[in-house]
Amino acid sequence: MTRHSNLRPDVHGEDHAIGPADAPVTLVEYGDYQCPHCYRAHPIVAALRKRLGARLRFVFRNFPLTESHPNALHAAEAAESVAAHAGATAFWRMHDAIYQHQQDSDDALDDAHLVSYAADAGADPTAVRRDLESETFAERVHGDFASGVRSGVNGTPTFFVNGLRFDGDWTDPDQFLSALEGAATASGG
Amino acid sequence: MSNHASLLRPGTPAPDFTLHATPDQSVSLSEFRGRSVILAFYPADWSLVCSDQMALYNEILPEFRKHGAELLGISVDGAWCHAAFAKDRHLHFPLLADFEPKGAVSRAYGAYREQDGTSERALFVIDGEGVIRWSYCGPVGVNPGADGILDALDEMKRNPAESAP
Numbered sequence: 001m002t003r004h005s006n007l008r009p010d011v012h013g014e015d016h017a018i019g020p021a022d023a024p025v026t027l028v029e030y031g032d033y034q035c036p037h038c039y040r041a042h043p044i045v046a047a048l049r050k051r052l053g054a055r056l057r058f059v060f061r062n063f064p065l066t067e068s069h070p071n072a073l074h075a076a077e078a079a080e081s082v083a084a085h086a087g088a089t090a091f092w093r094m095h096d097a098i099y100q101h102q103q104d105s106d107d108a109l110d111d112a113h114l115v116s117y118a119a120d121a122g123a124d125p126t127a128v129r130r131d132l133e134s135e136t137f138a139e140r141v142h143g144d145f146a147s148g149v150r151s152g153v154n155g156t157p158t159f160f161v162n163g164l165r166f167d168g169d170w171t172d173p174d175q176f177l178s179a180l181e182g183a184a185t186a187s188g189g
Numbered sequence: 190m191s192n193h194a195s196l197l198r199p200g201t202p203a204p205d206f207t208l209h210a211t212p213d214q215s216v217s218l219s220e221f222r223g224r225s226v227i228l229a230f231y232p233a234d235w236s237l238v239c240s241d242q243m244a245l246y247n248e249i250l251p252e253f254r255k256h257g258a259e260l261l262g263i264s265v266d267g268a269w270c271h272a273a274f275a276k277d278r279h280l281h282f283p284l285l286a287d288f289e290p291k292g293a294v295s296r297a298y299g300a301y302r303e304q305d306g307t308s309e310r311a312l313f314v315i316d317g318e319g320v321i322r323w324s325y326c327g328p329v330g331v332n333p334g335a336d337g338i339l340d341a342l343d344e345m346k347r348n349p350a351e352s353a354p
Contacts, residue, residue, distance in 0.1 A: 005336060067247055067279045149249050150339060154332035155241070167331065 005152025005165040011059050016083060016091055019049070019057035024189020025180050028059040028160040030148040033076055033098045034069035034109055035156045042099040044173055052180060055189050060095060062144040063156050071109035073141060078114040078128055080137035086123040093121040162187060193309060193326040195299035203228075203315045204297040208285035209268040216261070216283055219319070225258035225345065226315040227338055230300045230308040232329055234266045234274035234284075242310070242332045247280050249335050256342040261285055264308050265292050300326060314341040316349075 011017065011026055029045065031038040049058055062080075064072035075098050083091035097117040101108045111132055119125040131137060148158070152165050159166040162183045170176050197203070203226075207217040218226065231242055243262050246253075253260050262284040266274070271284035287294045287308065295301040300311035310333060314323040323341035327333040 005334065008336075065244065065248055068244055145248075146252065149252060149335050152334040152336040153245075154334035155245060 007160045007163040007165075008147060008150045010163060011057075015059045015061065016088070016095075017057055017059045018088075018092055020054050021057065023057040024055055024184040024187045025052065026057045026059060026162055027180065028061060030061050030063035030144070030151075030153045030156060030158045030160075032062075032064050032069055032072045032156040033079070034072040034102065035065065036102075037155075038157045039099055039102045041157045041170060042096075044170065044176065047173065048177060048180060051177060052184070055184050056180065061148060062141045063148045063153055063158070064141065064145065065156060071114075073138070074111060074132055075109050075114055076141045076144075077132055077135065077137040078111075078118055080140050081128045081131040082118045082121050082123040084131075084137070085127050086121065090122040094118060094123070097121060193299060193311070196309075196311060196324055196326045197298050197300075197313070197321055198324060199322055201321045203313065203319050203321050204294070205319075206294045206297070208263070208287060208294060210283040210285055211272055212268045216285060218261075218315075221259055221315075222319060223317045225256065225317060225342060226313075227253060227258050227260045228263060228298070228313040228315065229260065230263045230295055230298065230311040230313075232302070232305065232307040232310060233264055234270050241278070243274075243280060243284070244278050245332065246335060247278065247282065250281055252335075252339065253342075256339070256346070258314070258338075258342055263287050263294060265295065265306070302329070305329075312338060314338060314345070316345055 007028060011028065045058065049056055062076040064076050066073050079091060079094045079098065082094040094117060097120060101117065107113065115125045115129050118128040159170055161179055166179060168175050168179055203218060205218045207215050210216045229246060246260055250260060260282045265287050267288045268286045271286055275284055292301045295308040300309040302309050309326050310329050311326040312333060313321050316322050322345055325333060325337050
C-alpha cells in the first residue's frame with residue numbers, strides 16, 4: 001500500500017498564483033531559491049505554463065533548506081517583500097530574476113544582489129532591505145515550509161498536481177506534461 | 190502500511206539497542222524513556238543533497254522537538270562515515286552506526302535489506318513507554334518525507350494511552 005501525500009492546506013488566497021483560479025490543473029511547486037534542482041525546474045515550469053496556457057494555474061510556495069543553502073531564506077523573504085510592496089506582477093518578476101541569476105556567482109543571492117533584483121522588479125529597494133534586516137517575512141516563509149512538511153514535501157522541488165504529490169520525473173518534460181494533461185482531462189478541462 | 194512483511198508493527202515494544210553515535214560515544218534507546226523517539230532507518234550516507242532524507246529531517250528538527258520527539262538516524266555506515274556526513278550536512282541530531290554486528294538493529298526492527306546489505310528506508314515513532322506507535326517502510330529510492338511522522342505524533346498527543354491504528 002502506498003501513502004498518498006496531499007497538499008495541506010489547499011491553494012488559498014494568500015498563495016502566489018498565476019493563471020486562472022478555475023483552471024482545470026493547478027500545479028503547486030515547493031521550491032528553494034538557492035537549490036540547483038529548482039534552478040533546473042524553472043525553465044521546465046515556464047515551458048509547461050506556455051504550453052498549457054489558461055488551462056494551468058501555477059502556485060509557488062517556499063521551502064528553503066537553510067542548512068544546505070545559506071541564502072535561500074533571505075531570497076524567499078525578499079520575494080515576499082516584493083509581493084507585499086509592489087504586487088503580484090512584481091513578485092513573479094522577482095521570482096524569475098532570482099532563478100535566472102542563481103548560478104551567476106557565489107554571491108548572486110546575497111542581500112545586496114537580492115535588493116537590486118527587487119528594485120529591477122519594481123519594488124522600493126530601501127523597503128526590501130529593511131524587511132530583510134528585520135526579518136519581516138520570515139514567519140510567512142516558515143508557514144509555507146511547515147505546510148510543505150505536512151503535505152509530504154520530500155526535497156526540492158516537490159510538485160503537487162491538483163493536490164496530489166507528483167512522484168514522477170519532472171526532469172522529463174514529456175512525462176511531466178502528460179501528467180498535467182491527464183489531470184486536466186480528469187477534471188474536465 | 191508496509192511493503193515489508195517483517196517490519197515491526199504498532200503496539201510492539203521497541204527492541205532496545207546501544208549503538209555508536211560517534212567513534213567514542215554510544216546511545217541507547219532506553220535513555221529516551223519518557224520521551225517520544227523517531228527512528229529513521231535509511232540505506233546510506235552521502236545520497237543527493239537536495240532530496241536527502243536526513244538533510245530534510247534536519248530542517249524539520251524544530252518541528253519534531255516542538256512535539257517533544259527526539260530523532261535518531263540509523264544506517265549500517267560506520268561511526269567515522271557518519272561523523273563526516275553529519276559535519277558536511279550540518280546535521281543536528283545523532284546518526285547511529287548499525288555496523289557491528291552489521292545490521293543487527295535493522296534486522297531486529299524488520300528493516301534490513303538482505304539483497305543490498307543496507308537498512309530499509311523505514312520509520313518508527315516510539316512513545317515514552319518504549320512502544321512502537323507507528324511504522325512505515327517505503328521504496329528505497331523515495332524519500333518518505335515527514336508528514337507521516339508528524340501525523341503519528343499528533344495522534345499520540347490526542348490518544349496518549351492507546352496504540353495508533
